[in-house]
Amino acid sequence: MNVIDKALSSDISLGLLLEALAASxxxxxxxxxxxxxxxxxxHVTEVKAGQFSSFDCGANPETWAEIFVQLWDIEEGDRTHMPAGKFAAxxxxxxxxxxxxxSAKLTFEVSDGVQPMQLYCASVPVISNGVVQVELVARAASCRPxxxxxxxQAQETACCGPANAATKCCG
Structure with missing residues (x-):
């Protein structure tokens, strides 16, 4: 199994996905x-872009761009998985x-036409057995604050750990 990009992530941007697909x-x-x-x-049935503005549960304003790629997961005749270049096209x-x-947040909407659409984020593509595979991970709700x-907390722990106790980042 070959990873196209060593920086594994479970939430990549459209630009990173297209860059990785360009290699194969x-x-x-x-x-x-x-x-x-x-x-x-x-089928890729729809691609849409949105600009969103909201307030989170801490009354903080939030804005972001998001791109949605809708996949219709169906069997159709003797078709094969589309080439990575066709998806990019x-x-x-x-x-x-x-x-x-x-650089926008990338969300995949997937349905088989029977089950309700589900939302997923994408991981970095991996080549396995001559196929570029993109793992879609269910997009969970979160609390931004x-x-x-x-x-x-993670930054402070990393910065102020025992090895860095004498540095100025520890206040």
């Missing part, structure tokens, strides 16, 4: 979610009409 445009592209691969006949075609920010607090 002729290989089939398969998405994996809920422990299984999408069916070979899958679909995104390029959309970007001719819709402003797509490559808590997430910021945890990140700050």
């Amino acid at each position: 445009p002729d290989l089939p592209l398969a998405f994996r979610y809920d422990g299984r691969l999408v069916k070979p006949g899958y 679909i995104i390029r075609k959309v970007s001719e009409h819709v402003k797509l920010d490559g 808590r997430d910021r607090w945890l990140a700050k």
Whole structure:
């Protein structure tokens, strides 16, 4: 198994996904979610971009850009998984009409046409058995004030640990 990019992540941007796919445009592209691969006949049924503004549970204003890629997980005739380059071409075609920010948060909406659509974030593509695979991880709800607090705690712990006790970051 070869990782296209060594910086594994479970929430990559559209730009990072396209950059990784450019390395293997002729290989089939398969998405994996809920422990299984999408069916070979899958379709990219919609790509949309949004700008969002909100207030979180701590009354903090939040703004972000997000791109949604909708996958219809169906079996269709004798089709095979589309090449990575075709997926990239679909995104390029959309970007001719819709402003797509490559650094925006990337969300996949996946359904088989029967089950409700589920939201996923994407991991860095991996080449396995001649197929570019992108693991889709269920997007969980979170509390942004808590997430910021945890990140700050982790930074302080890393900065002020025993090895760094004499540095000025410990106050």
